[in-house]
Amino acid sequence: MTPAPGAILLCLMAAAAETPADFILLSAKIWTGEKSRPGAEALASRGGRIVALGDNGEIEKLRGPRTIVLDGRGRRAVPGFIDSHTHMTMGGLNLLALDLRHTKDEADFTRRLGEFAKTRPAGRWLTDGAWDHQQWTPPRLPTKALLDPATGDRPACLSRQDGHMMVCNSLALKLAGITRETPDPEGGVIVRDSSGEPTGVLKDAAMNGIGAVRPARTLEELTEALRAAVRHAAERGVTSVQDLPGDPRDLDAWEKLRAAGELTVRVTYRPSLSAWESARDRRAGMKSDEWLRIGGVKGYADGSLGSGTALFFEPYADDPKTSGVFAAEAIPLSKMEERVAGADGAGLQVVLHAIGDRANAEILDLFERVAKRNGPKDRRWRIEHAQHLRAADIPRFAKAGVIASMQPYHAIDDGRWAEKRIGRERCKGTYAFRSLLDAGAVLVFGSDWDVAPLAPIAGLDAAVTRRTTDGRNPGGWFPEQRITVEEALRAYTSAAAWAAFEEKEKGTLAPGKLADLVLLSADPLSVRSEAIGKIDVEATVVGGRVVFSRR
């Protein structure tokens, strides 16, 4: 006898209900980010996706012999943090780099360099170091004689912390063909001893000789850097990054890690706008999945406040000769507009870096022109940083549907000196989180690692307190721009997912979504705001796998 179709369906449903979960979280205080079910005690996932939320009793029923169980011990769990702005290869390279910043003296310098060199493969260049001889007594410049015994057969060119000079070993000088006969180049100095022999120190333009022979970073080096970066992300509760160019071969390295099954962070990568055609072709030819995909392209409208290249309407307060400059990519602006229109036509989401108030206004204009030209569609254009805004431009974000992608840590860092650069009045529209939200804009957060720490908790603290890192603004720097913990959490989760067209996959905790979540040592939604910065990540779960645990 054939059973009725309904009976089959019931049988299948019963079977499905009994399939054990791969992962369950019990006894937690879950903030889901979902309006329909804002909280839960427990959660279960299967195949990397959430299958149920409920109380311990309900979720326990899905426990099988092989289910991984994470005991929340009553702690707060939130959707995994999405960092909307990272440069992961650069961050990873810095994590792995030699650090000579705090050496005591010459002997200490050689010892630390030697220890580091031993961990590097033969023949690999040793670079960076950020040494500072002013910390030594006596403050004498290092020489190749300090490097040679420590470096073996590895060429070394170690930069001083200010980047204006480097010290090389004998092998690096030889490879660059720098001898006692080499004249000082224009704008540079080859430091020599009393006999005329180069000591190894090269200043400014003299460093170009090394740059010409030092090989580009290998895929192996980049992959190694990303491995370290991915580990770092897990420790910080970051389960997705929206990554931006650091090295021309970023994507090759990401693809290598994915192929090796080593990704524990999901990556949405945006290559450079100038190469939007190759980004379009690469996207068409490469596998896109929940671990790695091309999410659009990124361009630059101007420079930075720190270097005085952010583009303003009015001159800098401390340097009235300049109001900043357009980035090379935006000269002329019409060329950038063609690229934006082309990328938009090809279905690539466009995100543009703009810091100064004029750069932001120009990009809002440009976006409006291209939208008119290419016709209406769901674009989710973004301005990265949106750092200094004229009051009149703030409502334009919501009106033009442009997302403000901001980095709250920059606010408490730049807040120490921004008023000196551009004056108090213009700082009123600086990192204007509150005004943007009140005007209806979508606000998303990120770190800009490695310019700032890869640390969403530090970002939450910065957005909620706006206390500058120098301790000088205990009540908040322009405190009227503070936002609530819940608003800041959304900027790191659901809004960030939406800003990458990924809201169906992630950003909140609901059945069908990826099981990406973070367990915290304390509840940011209920602790005093001063305590937010001290919260630790207890565990990070990506696709139902515990990828970091503090215990």
Ligand SMILES: [Zn+2]
């Ligand atoms: Zn950046």
